[in-house]
Amino acid sequence: MSKQALPVLPPDQGCCAPMARRPLGETDAAELSRMFKALSDPVRLRLLSLIASYEGGEACVCDLTGPFDVSQPTISHHLKVLREAGLVDSERRGTWVYYWVLPAALNRLSTLLQAPVPPRVHT
Amino acid sequence: MSKQALPVLPPDQGCCAPMARRPLGETDAAELSRMFKALSDPVRLRLLSLIASYEGGEACVCDLTGPFDVSQPTISHHLKVLREAGLVDSERRGTWVYYWVLPAALNRLSTLLQAPVPPRVHT
Numbered sequence: 001m002s003k004q005a006l007p008v009l010p011p012d013q014g015c016c017a018p019m020a021r022r023p024l025g026e027t028d029a030a031e032l033s034r035m036f037k038a039l040s041d042p043v044r045l046r047l048l049s050l051i052a053s054y055e056g057g058e059a060c061v062c063d064l065t066g067p068f069d070v071s072q073p074t075i076s077h078h079l080k081v082l083r084e085a086g087l088v089d090s091e092r093r094g095t096w097v098y099y100w101v102l103p104a105a106l107n108r109l110s111t112l113l114q115a116p117v118p119p120r121v122h123t
Numbered sequence: 124m125s126k127q128a129l130p131v132l133p134p135d136q137g138c139c140a141p142m143a144r145r146p147l148g149e150t151d152a153a154e155l156s157r158m159f160k161a162l163s164d165p166v167r168l169r170l171l172s173l174i175a176s177y178e179g180g181e182a183c184v185c186d187l188t189g190p191f192d193v194s195q196p197t198i199s200h201h202l203k204v205l206r207e208a209g210l211v212d213s214e215r216r217g218t219w220v221y222y223w224v225l226p227a228a229l230n231r232l233s234t235l236l237q238a239p240v241p242p243r244v245h246t
Contacts, residue, residue: 019172020224023190029165029172036168040160042152049142049152052239067146101143103238110236115226116175 016108020116035109038085043068044078051088051099058100061090139231143239158232161208166191167201174211174222181223184213 024032039045050067051059065075079099082088087106090099147155162168173190174182188198202222205211210229213222 018175019168020175020229022172023176024169024172026165026169029169033163033165033168036159037163040156040163042149042156045142045152045156045159046147046149049145049147052141052143053146057239101238106143106236106238110233110238113229113233113236115224115229115233116180 016111018114018116019112020114032109032112035085035087035105038081038087041078041081043070043074044082047075047078048082048087048101052101052106058098061097061099064099139234141237142235143237155232155235158208158210158228161204161210164201164204166193166197167205170198170201171205171210171224175224175229181221184220184222187222 039048046068047064050064054063061075061079064079065072068075079088079090083090083099086102088099088101090097092098162171169191170187173187177186184198184202187202188195191198202211202213206213206222209225211222211224213220215221
């Protein structure tokens with residue numbers, strides 16, 4: 001049996017097409033706008049980037065307070081918002097909670113925002 | 124002179140690296156969170172997707188009210204928010220204003236959100 005080239009995208013990417021390809025429906029727009037709302041705060045955005053870039057792919061909550069000039073409860077609130085938006089997940093292990101990003105969610109947003117290709121007249 | 128392979132990214136992509144590669148600084152996070160805030164409303168998100176996917180790459184404001192159950196002034200307000208966030212630009216021609224997306228801005232956000240590669244343990 002010969003090996004076949006793997007498809008670039010799984011077959012059911014209807015939810016995740018670039019917006020430049022077709023307009024969003026109401027349901028998708030409602031769901032996606034909630035995810036973008038979670039990214040609309042600078043501290044949450046930095047928190048998410050810190051988790052995403054953390055060595056090993058996950059970060060202990062004990063490492064996430066230091067870089068910010070806000071209280072631990074505020075960080076915890078922001079992490080909860082990111083989790084409820086489906087952008088990160090977490091697990092308690094002993095004393096600490098560990099966070100990691102959910103790649104499928106990030107990639108969904110990333111694909112959605114791909115600019116029109118080929119480039120239009122305007123830049 | 125031999126041809127060299129083109130780099131995947133232009134040399135000065137410091138502003139636009141995936142967040143999974145390195146954490147965002149305060150200045151970038153503040154700027155980017157404003158762009159995400161513009162995307163945090165479902166009507167604005169649908170408006171942007173309508174403009175992005177419009178035949179020819181630009182949409183007359185006269186074509187942007189029909190699909191929505193909100194007033195023309197509300198649409199105009201949302202378009203202003205998208206423009207002030209640097210996601211679209213516009214131009215008046217005669218009676219109507221025409222809107223188009225700014226590909227560099229969309230691609231900046233799209234690149235920022237690319238998930239960690241290779242995939243981590245969690246999915």
